[in-house]
Amino acid sequence: MAGYYPYGGGSPVPPPPEQRASTALRTVLIVAAIAGVATVVAGLLIVFRSPEEYGLASNRDSLQVQAQPKPSGQPEQALFQAAPDVPPPLPEIKPAPAMLPSTPVRLVIKRLGINAPIKSVGLAKNGTIEVPPIDNHNLVGWYRNMSTPGEAGPAVLLGHKDTRTRSAVFARLPELRHGDVIEVKRQDKTTAVFTVGGVEQANKQTFPTQRVYGPQENAQLHLITCGGTYNRSTGHYTDNVIVYATMTSSYRS
Known part of the structure; x- marks a missing residue:
């Protein structure tokens, strides 16, 4: 002193x-x-x-079920862009035969360091798809009103880009590329292996409904999170990032 x-x-x-x-x-x-x-x-x-990293808004993003497609910007890679009636992009590997339905339990994307449990979600009262709790950064939601991963048709998995305090499970989703591998572990002890066909960034006001939710002959996997610019007045991001993948193999866990 x-x-x-x-x-x-x-x-x-x-x-x-x-x-x-x-x-x-x-x-x-x-x-x-x-x-x-x-x-x-x-x-x-x-x-x-950095409001997007600290969740200043109390109401977080909901994913619209009904909208029309309009691809937008290309932040880090050449993103998939197509007219509304064009089907999802496919990988160069031949699709594998679809499996019987089975509830998904875990999502693994080794390239991004993702290993996350999966929670079943449905529709909210306002008609949007429910999202996983905002306070759980490492939880993925499976939209149960559609196919299970590995079953014929599109399976839709949802995840947050960030929470109120940190980045979340799908923060690095835009880094995926054509040919990357995604695994979904299922309740029947099988693992469905998907290969990425392409990544799209679409404005939430013109969401590609048909491409994401429309019927498909093969087993498809569509991962959805937020993207674009954070709007402080609404507390939402302007866009959605959508990853399109096709099941190309499977194995017993």
Whole structure:
């Protein structure tokens, strides 16, 4: 502690014990108060500069079931773009025969470091698809009103891009490329292996309903998360990122 200068100069003269204690206490309180204010200000600056990472909005994104397609930007790769009636992009590998229905239990994408449990979700009262709880960053939702992964037709899995405090399970979904491998472990102890055909980014106001939810002969897997720009006024992202994959093999776990 700095010395006490009773006359404004000279050698430091230690204060009496009681005064030393009270001075130390005042010093500690002042330093603590300054540090607290600095921490709060720094925290607010960080949050306001990156609202999408800290979930400032109380209502998180819902995925629209009904909309019309319109592909948009190309952030990091040449994204799939096509007219509304064009089917999903297919990988160059021949599709595997579809399997019997079985509830999905876990999603594994080794390239992205994803190994997440799957929760069954349905429709919310407003007609949108339910999404996994926002406070669980590593949980994927399977839309149970459609095919199970590995069954003929499109299986739809949903995941958050971020939560109120951190990035979430599908944060890196736009990094997937044509030919990447996705695995879905099922309740019947089989694993359906899917190969990515393409990735699309679509505005939420023009969501490609037919391409995502329309009937398909082969076993398809469609992964959906948020993308585009975070809109502070609505608390939502402007776009959806959609990964289209086809089952190309399977094995018993």
